[in-house]
Amino acid sequence: MKAPLVSVDLPPLLATHAVEHVANPRVARGRPMGPREYTVLSPEGLAAARAEIESWPGYAETPLRRLDGLAGAAGLGAVFVKDEASRFGLGSFKALGGAYAVLQMMRRHLAEKGVTAPVTAADLIAGRWRAQVAGLTVCCATDGNHGRSVAWGAGRYGCRCVIYVHATVSQARCDAIAHYGAEVRRVPGTYDDSVRKAAEDAAANGWVVVSDTSYPGYMEIPRDVMQGYTVMVDEAVHQIDAPPTHVFIQGGVGGLAAAVVAQTWEAWGVDRPRVVAVEPDRAACIVESLRAGHPVAVHGDLDTLMAGLACGEVSLLAWEMLDAGLHDGLTVPDAAAVEVMRLLASGRHDPPLVAGESATAGLAGCLLAMADPALKAALGLDADSRVLVFSTEGATDPALYAELVGRPAKTIEGTAS
16 A cells, blocks of 8 residues: 555645535445346446437547646545536536437427437437427526536427526526527526426426426436436546546436446446545535435525535435445535635646536545545545546636636636636
């Protein structure tokens, strides 16, 4: 084993934040994925999603960056960051989920209308089925990035789109969604309130909800969203030079965490890495569900700066993967996420990297664990650990990014905003 390194070169603030840890007592160890997990996400589903998404104009694998300087400063063997800032020009991994789910939904809609010919994305973009989809409206609730992806997909494929945002979603994010032709409606309350409002209006108007969270009676479309996310994870699996020992991933409703669990479990089987979901301390629905042993709702205003993770209820479909597949849950405060944004932007240890406020929770959780000897031991982290994290968005709200980091993303050479 390597000699321990002292984490003296990391910002002192990282060592001062409180972190809550819940280990999952039900996690499956020593077995491959089973029937319960395969009903959520499957290799066949990945193959279909990857073949489709790779055919889209502008597709390119996002980079997997190795942060050797940060790893040395933190006392880790290696740190790898999957950087999603350039994904399809939308600046977020969510481009893979919402747009893919819109396409799959439209294929099912056309089949119900009697279309028997294969329906391709290129056909829809070219307007071949314009008459058959003219009356179709899709909708969803969003913190910003998922709604942008759904609006992008709807605009490409020729159907109407209505996006619901809650009280604290910034106007810049709303404008970015409207840019793709969607109608944006603001709902009082939290993200979960906007989810309910979207579902109510869809039922009243005959619209189709394209959500990244699932609930009783609504599973097929969220599965498509999650299956789109597995494309990103599968890219990372093939890009990394050797298996990681740990993956720290943002929480939210759990769809992304479930995709990470599925693909790392499928790729590495019984030797899979330890997967840790990291959430804002003000919106920790996965941590509380792990503690309870079943999905529970977290109430309150969920007022976190990490807007994409401001979720009070775990997706029921994601829970079917997380219940046995997720090893641990952590909570971190907003200040820690911002500190990591600044650390990555600074170029202090490695070339600068633009990561938005919802992109850094995973890495913040890892660095905070390394600063806490008891938590470090509980998670099995040491100088040989190889950590994979996902920077899930770039500066998707440029003004907020500049305010938090102290300079515009475009001034950081060699990065995407």
